[in-house]
Amino acid sequence: MNSLKPLKKYRFKVFLAPTLKLFEVATELFSPFLVRYIIDEGVTKKDWNFTWMTSLILFGIAIFGFLFTMLAQYLSSRVACDYAHDLRKEVFHTVSSLSDKQLDSFGKEKILTIVNNDTFAMQNGVNMFMRLIFRPPFLFVGATIFAFTIDFRTGLIFVIALLLCALVIGRIMHSTNQKYSAIQSSLDEMTLVSNDVLSGARPVRAFEKEEYEEERFGKSVLTYRERSLSLASTNAWFNPLTFFFVNAALILIVAIGGFSELEDSPITIGEIVSLVSYLVSCLAAMVMFSRMIVSLSKALASKERIDSLLAMKGNIQNSGVISKDEEASGTKLIEFKDVSLTYGNKKGDKPAVSGLTFRIDQGETVGIIGGTGSGKSTAISLLLRLFEPTNGQIFYRGIPLYEYDLNALRKEISVVLQKPSIFKGSIRSNLLLAKKDATEDEMIKALKNALAYDYVSKYDDFLDHEVEEGGTNLSGGQKQRLLIARALLKGGDVLILDDSMSALDYLSDQKVRANISKIKGLTKIIVSQRASSLIDCDKILVFDNGHIIANGKHEELLKTCDVYREIFDIQKGGVK
């Protein structure tokens, strides 16, 4: 999809804008035209009546011009704001439909810039385009035509001067564009170094690398300066050269006009004066035009970024219609059949998980254990349909997962993710995300079960205690407990804890698990690095290198699975 598409809705208004501009420029060009008559007919012939009447017309057309301009301003502001609104809506809608993998590979920082800055740049771009872009060309063309009607030579001077200016501006802008991006990369480099040094304040000092870092930064500052000066040496020609061409034209016109008195149809003094004033307004318009091109080219870069985002299509679609009520329910709740997932789509990319085959029955407590990168979280993501499997099939309640209504699926499964996800607001608002109409009693119960009540109850404002963005005013353990409470409040049939008690000490970990096990009929999937957390599970899946290498109860696994025994022994420390 193209980011200009939302503009289609406003095309009539968009086309109206240049028409209004045409009138506006006409009034602007008309004024020197009248001045010429005032001088030639009024002043030279000493006709005061003619002079003051014509002068009054000057006031009149000024007002006319103003009205046209205001109309154009209103139109372009309206269209720009409405268009940007539609665009932002479209962009956010696209973002919501993208999978996590897509968001990550596109870059969340970049998306943030797109939603905020780039759409605003497009708003300004459209506004400027409608409001300003037509005025200078109309003015140039109008003034040149006028110059030609007076005399072929003056017309030619106009064309040449304007072309030379355009050439200089184009040339300078062309070379500065590249230089700007070089400067930007220097700035990025400096940001990088300073970021490294500030985040590594301790190692830099511990390794006594202050001088080395100073030198590293010094180099990038120097490059920046060289690049900036190279840009400046080009830019420093902009004003002088445009000044030169326009004023050279002015002098030539005065000279040619003045010396033409002996010709058959001499150029009158009034004509010279009006040509001079056309040149003066053309120069101003030229400078403005070049600034506009710069701003528009910025908007163009924004457009490209937005386009690349809008071109993406969410790879998880809710095409399923079947939900809980319609299914033929058995005890079998979840089943993986030879499931694999490869993140990349290049040849030779290793699958993150492969050959996953297991089943989970209703009411079971299932543990998942394995090293980092062994595919535990990937398996959970597949079950939540955050990714589609590359191969194999997943069944939920006996139905292929992709045929199951996605909204129903996510309502039925509560999950606490590995990475804490807390929203700015209050304890209450965070809990309510899981269940809009939860009562205070329900919330307290969930908090108690998650051992979060201990600290929440200490706040004077209790549930309304403010929570910063990302939960920065909570400790790691407090965050995890709040999130478990949120998942418990949500209810549902399945609860997944993905390594979500890592910041709790072993005692609290144990208590929370005990509370959860009291909830009847709940199917639990616990992912943990701690073998001790999984001892009581009905079934433990041992992940290694993207495969499930064993599946069974704690005692069985101790006997049959080397990897499991090893993990358990290491954690136990071999001492008792």
Added chain:
Amino acid sequence: MKKLKRLWPWLKGTRLAIILSLVFSSLATICKLAIPYIAGLLINYFADHRAHVCRPEDTCMDESGFIPVLLLFVLAIILVAGTIFRHIFDYTKAYIGQKVIFRVRKELFKAYLDAPIKEIDASSKGDLIQRLINDIENVQTGLLSGFAALYDGVTTILVTLFFMFTLNWILALIVVLLTPISIVVSHFVSKYNSKHFKAQAATSGELSSFVNETLKNSTSIRTLGIAEDKEKEFEELNEKFRQNSFKATMGASTINPSTRLINAFINAALVMVGAFLIINGTNIGGGGMPFYFALGFAVGDLCAFLTYASNYMQPFNEVSDVMNELSYAFSSLERINNAVHMPKDIDEGKKNISGKIDTLKMENLFFGYTDDKLVINDFSLEVRRGQRVALVGPSGCGKTTLINLLMRFYEPANGKISINEEFAGDILKKSLRNHVGMVLQDTWIFTGTVFDNIAYGKEGATLSEVKEAARRAEADGFIERLPQGYDTVISDSSGLSSGEKQLINVARLMLLEPDFIILDEATSNIDVRTEKLLNDSFKELLKGRTSLVVAHRLSTIVSSDLIVVMKDGAIIEQGTHEELYRKKGFYHELYEAQFK
């Protein structure tokens, strides 16, 4: 003005260039404004010439045609000179700016390097970078270029006024008295409009943080099934932004046409009054061009006047733009200045540690990051050479803080640390840090190759040394799998897992082989099996060295010579694993919880 003084020392070495650039700026302005004046003389000449030609009984002022040629010649010279002056001015302006900010940037960066950890911890990293990058840019564009534009604008206004009053003071008065109307109007409109702009900026901020939060929590939004709610919330903000933005945009859009309307009025008034003066042949308000052309106010004068009047407004606009930028730039300057003058970490010690660290003694240490809460509360411990000491305890009990004190990143509020019976404050920090190597909980990867990252602590390390260190850190496996192996450029956000980052940090230490080693949760993100392999390397490394190890997973520290159990900043138990386990105290409870 006081604020401006802060800039003064940074201008050293560029002061002559500044004076020169001001001179060139003035010359360029004079040339630029002299052209319409002299062109006006020419027009006067031609107009007069024609009037006389029309009436054969008069004689022309100048029969030879020498005067117009002379004037054209003068014009050509002024044109070329103005062009060159302008170029010199534009370039020196940039040169001065670059030279100044070059100096400021280096100075500020040095201040960051010299600042005590306490200052860095207390500041937001983003804010410090903002000062170093954006604020300095602001000073360059707003203050240095701004001043150039300001000077340029003011001289243009003054010179224009001079020419206008020379030509005719009545017309000049019309311009001078009427132009302020447009300034007043634009000022009034922008003042009225500023509340819309503020509303727009505020809504933009709301939108931004909303989107940021949504992106950060994208997975949980999906799993909570609230994506549609979030879209609705976004739409509310989006709609609010549309309305605020329209008001702001429309408001700003009225300024330009209004000032243009007033200018057009001034122009019309000048034409009318100017024509009146010429027709009546009076010399009211001044006789126009001087010298040889003292013909009374004439057409050429009017033409020059119209040019001046139409350009008279522009410098005012520029000056007011500059004024806005200046206030931004001043606050940036203030922020830079504060950062440059942040406290320095003075290494007041004088002694070097000779030989190795034999004893490390902490006596009755007290410390808190804030005054109201003690994090270290009467802590005493002695570590001797070759000892392996472990610190355990619940999170927040002060283990990491203790390391901060030992490395002298922070100073204790009370109590004493001594090394080899020498007060730590008397020892050079550099010397201390030279003897101690550490891997911290927060891993640090800087943007550079894997090789550079590992070799960071040891200047001139060879590839084989680095490879050996990586092998011992169990990092060689994944490094070999990276696209360019040890030459792969990595950064904190380049996609390494937190476990892999820790391994690189461990490799850094393995290469350094210091005699005192601090490991603060150095393996917390490494999976158990790699950790087991790594433990053998650690055993090898720690042999004969002194070490202080913090770990959550107690299995890693059971074989320590001394286990120190901390709670609320103080020691509650200490001894070997067997002693503590048998004691059935807090340690026993912590240890047992691992298996329940």
